Amino acid sequence: xxxxxxxxxxxxxxxxxxxxxxxxxxxxxxxxxxxxxxxxxxxxxxxxxxxxxxxxxxxxxxxxxxxxxxxxxxxxxxxxxxxxxxxxxxxxxxxxxxxxxxxxxxxxxxxxxxxxxxxxxxxxxxxxxxxxxxxxxxxxxxxxxxxxxxxxxxxxxxxxxxxxxxxxxxxxxxxxxxxxxxxxxxxxxxxxxxxxxxxxxxxxxxxxxxxxxxxxxxxxxxxxxxxxxxxxxxxxxxxxxxxxxxxxxxxxxxxxxxxxxxxxxxxxxxxxxxxxxxxxxxxxxxxxxxxxxxxxxxxxxxxxxxxxxxxxx
Numbered sequence: 001x002x003x004x005x006x007x008x009x010x011x012x013x014x015x016x017x018x019x020x021x022x023x024x025x026x027x028x029x030x031x032x033x034x035x036x037x038x039x040x041x042x043x044x045x046x047x048x049x050x051x052x053x054x055x056x057x058x059x060x061x062x063x064x065x066x067x068x069x070x071x072x073x074x075x076x077x078x079x080x081x082x083x084x085x086x087x088x089x090x091x092x093x094x095x096x097x098x099x100x101x102x103x104x105x106x107x108x109x110x111x112x113x114x115x116x117x118x119x120x121x122x123x124x125x126x127x128x129x130x131x132x133x134x135x136x137x138x139x140x141x142x143x144x145x146x147x148x149x150x151x152x153x154x155x156x157x158x159x160x161x162x163x164x165x166x167x168x169x170x171x172x173x174x175x176x177x178x179x180x181x182x183x184x185x186x187x188x189x190x191x192x193x194x195x196x197x198x199x200x201x202x203x204x205x206x207x208x209x210x211x212x213x214x215x216x217x218x219x220x221x222x223x224x225x226x227x228x229x230x231x232x233x234x235x236x237x238x239x240x241x242x243x244x245x246x247x248x249x250x251x252x253x254x255x256x257x258x259x260x261x262x263x264x265x266x267x268x269x270x271x272x273x274x275x276x277x278x279x280x281x282x283x284x285x286x287x288x289x290x291x292x293x294x295x296x297x298x299x300x301x302x303x304x305x306x307x308x309x310x311x312x313x
Contacts, residue, residue, distance in 0.1 A: 051081055157218045226238060228258070
């Protein structure tokens with residue numbers, strides 16, 4: 001029987017090691033995501049051999065959902081995990097459901113279990129993956145509007161950018177509280193409230209989670225900030241990007257200034273020849289929010305990372 005446990009910061013080292021073996025570019029395979037959203041999705045983990053197993057039982061769901069293991073092992077080891085998932089699910093009297101299955105994993109399941117599962121696309125959970133160079137340099141007509149917003153912001157404000165450190169985290173926490181009060185007071189919806197809590201948790205555990213980030217000021221007031229970290233061997237994962245919508249251009253400016261600091265490391269003068277530390281940037285999903293979907297599409301993703309709900313037939 002699998003022994004799932006709550007996710008704690010002390011789990012970070014072994015979880016990240018197992019995640020690195022699979023090198024997936026999906027948000028579900030990231031310790032910070034699992035840790036920050038553990039209460040919202042009631043997520044628990046366990047180690048089985050050299051695999052990380054993940055189980056979520058959100059309050060609104062009838063049954064638990066599992067995420068395919070990350071790690072390393074033989075085909076027989078993988079099939080053993082599936083059987084253990086099935087046993088765990090059947091104890092609750094429900095069929096096995098596997099959440100956020102990637103295209104490569106779907107192919108594997110179809111080959112190992114032909115005709116045994118039903119596959120349903122989860123459009124609201126598709127990750128938006130961008131070419132790092134596109135978001136950094138914003139070249140060409142397709143990014144003209146973004147460049148215009150940034151230029152108008154910079155020309156119209158006394159602004160500054162700085163990396164997030166222990167010294168200014170409290171200002172970001174205060175902005176998060178102010179933002180929440182201004183755009184819904186958090187109590188108006190569970191999702192907004194949960195997001196505000198996860199942002200606060202990320203900031204309070206900034207060093208322990210090994211995050212990087214930057215903030216944007218206007219007249220010394222924080223008007224935007226962003227948090228990110230390496231996801232896998234070639235992808236930067238942007239966890240949080242928050243700014244006041246009333247400050248036109250703050251969103252694209254803080255995003256771009258952070259990427260310049262993170263990817264160029266002070267080498268803007270040789271931008272055309274510098275080798276970037278990442279090929280892609282994952283800006284997570286849109287959670288079915290049509291306004292957010294439109295905003296993410298405006299940045300011209302290289303591709304959407306498809307995900308599927310897999311249900312045992």
